[in-house]
Amino acid sequence: MEKYPSISIIFVNYNGKKVLGNLFIKFLASLRDQQYSGLVDIIAVDNNSDDDSVSLIRDILPQATIIRLKENIGYINAVNIAIKYINTDYVLVLNNDVILPKNFLLNAINIITELSQKYGDIVLVPLQIVGDGKRYLGTKPIINILGQALYVDYLSPLEKLVRQNTKLPRCWRGSYPDGAAFMMSRRTIERLKQIIFIPIFKMYFDDVELGVRLNLLKIPIFYCKDLIIYHKLYSTSKLTIQYRKYINFNINRLMTLLPLMNSYIKKILLLFLYLSLDLIMLFLLMIKNRSNIFISFYHYFKEMKRVFSGAKFIRKYYDLITDARVDYQDFLLKLMDQHPILLPRWLCNTQFSKYIIYLVSAVTLLYSFFISPALFRAYKANGLRYSCIETLS
Numbered sequence: 001m002e003k004y005p006s007i008s009i010i011f012v013n014y015n016g017k018k019v020l021g022n023l024f025i026k027f028l029a030s031l032r033d034q035q036y037s038g039l040v041d042i043i044a045v046d047n048n049s050d051d052d053s054v055s056l057i058r059d060i061l062p063q064a065t066i067i068r069l070k071e072n073i074g075y076i077n078a079v080n081i082a083i084k085y086i087n088t089d090y091v092l093v094l095n096n097d098v099i100l101p102k103n104f105l106l107n108a109i110n111i112i113t114e115l116s117q118k119y120g121d122i123v124l125v126p127l128q129i130v131g132d133g134k135r136y137l138g139t140k141p142i143i144n145i146l147g148q149a150l151y152v153d154y155l156s157p158l159e160k161l162v163r164q165n166t167k168l169p170r171c172w173r174g175s176y177p178d179g180a181a182f183m184m185s186r187r188t189i190e191r192l193k194q195i196i197f198i199p200i201f202k203m204y205f206d207d208v209e210l211g212v213r214l215n216l217l218k219i220p221i222f223y224c225k226d227l228i229i230y231h232k233l234y235s236t237s238k239l240t241i242q243y244r245k246y247i248n249f250n251i252n253r254l255m256t257l258l259p260l261m262n263s264y265i266k267k268i269l270l271l272f273l274y275l276s277l278d279l280i281m282l283f284l285l286m287i288k289n290r291s292n293i294f295i296s297f298y299h300y301f302k303e304m305k306r307v308f309s310g311a312k313f314i315r316k317y318y319d320l321i322t323d324a325r326v327d328y329q330d331f332l333l334k335l336m337d338q339h340p341i342l343l344p345r346w347l348c349n350t351q352f353s354k355y356i357i358y359l360v361s362a363v364t365l366l367y368s369f370f371i372s373p374a375l376f377r378a379y380k381a382n383g384l385r386y387s388c389i390e391t392l393s
Contacts, residue, residue: 004109005038007039007092008041008042008086008088008090008091009042009043009091010079010091010092010094011042011043011095012045012075013046013047013054014047015049015050015051015053016051016053016056018051018053023097023232028061030099032060033102034106036106039088041065041088043065043067044061044065045079046069047069048070054068067082075197076203077199080199083189089186092108092181092182094180095179095181097233098181098231098232104229111222112183115222116185121188121191123183123214123220124183125183126229127223127228127229128178128230129228130232130233131155131232133158133230134158137151137178137231138154139168140174141178141223143208145364145367146273147257152339152387154389171223173221174223175215175335176211176214176221179210180233198314198317200255200306201252203248204248205250209252209314212257212260212335215335216331242285243282243285246285251300255307256314259318259328260332270367270371272367281344339385340387341364341385341386342386345388347388357386364384
């Protein structure tokens with residue numbers, strides 16, 4: 001009889017029954033109904049919920065290990081706690097607002113086993129059908145020269161994915177995994193020193209930073225069109241104020257990318273570029289939402305205090321997991337190789353958008369001139385492309 005690898009499924013819960021309702025029940029049921037013959041160890045970390053979520057988990061998944069915390073320590077820290085309990089061949093990390101098809105685990109194991117035979121350690125990421133089922137999250141995750149990280153085809157109509165299905169390879173590489181669902185081996189986790197997400201992050205960009213580490217370790221990240229999940233998207237994070245999401249995302253971006261610059265002068269240039277872009281976009285976001293600009297700026301600079309100590313910590317961690325002889329700056333430039341500027345769709349629909357594009361393009365060209373002459377020549381020859389995308393909402 002064929003022996004299937006063992007899998008740990010990790011998810012974090014906070015008031016899942018109250019916040020997600022029937023979707024949370026469907027999520028738990030989709031774990032229970034998996035058609036997989038190998039050992040499946042489910043680990044649920046509850047962030048001190050005050051609803052009946054834990055009872056619901058016990059009813060639907062009586063075999064699950066439930067770790068009940070005395071306080072809400074957030075998603076990132078909760079996942080890292082769960083990692084200490086794994087003793088299986090593979091780990092699947094999930095958000096609690098996704099639904100897995102019944103053959104998901106079997107399909108994922110077949111794919112990751114096949115790819116691992118060719119590439120060694122890999123991380124496997126499914127495609128996501130999101131919202132009401134009429135859109136997909138994206139197929140092309142990128143990190144560009146501005147440090148922006150999103151799918152170029154973010155939230156495109158599902159018909160587009162169906163049309164290009166025959167043109168897509170079975171699996172392709174991405175710059176980072178999506179935090180809602182990804183699978184990796186226990187050996188990969190050991191190479192990451194048992195840390196999935198950087199614990200100093202609050203929310204957002206944590207999965208992008210994980211992608212940076214995986215790329216540093218030369219562990220490829222694969223997206224596969226035959227592996228699909230259904231994801232409500234932002235079911236929990238929608239409770240966070242929009243400008244706070246924007247601030248968290250960009251502060252974490254700075255903490256991730258600053259450690260990859262070797263020169264203090266170039267770090268200052270990088271910081272200037274990102275700060276300029278962040279403040280312009282935050283200003284426009286506040287005008288759009290008719291919110292208090294001064295309060296949002298206050299919170300932004302208050303959070304900036306975390307950047308320098310966080311960047312120092314992350315650089316030491318990167319040195320720890322690599323041989324410390326990596327040319328980080330060269331690595332960073334390769335990671336951000338000639339990708340388009342991403343502008344929010346609401347900004348693209350205004351007459352003012354072209355001036356923003358001109359300004360961002362000019363600053364980016366100037367920045368690339370000082371950072372990398374080769375990159376500057378490439379941008380000058382090919383021009384700076386831009387794409388309009390949905391923003392976090």
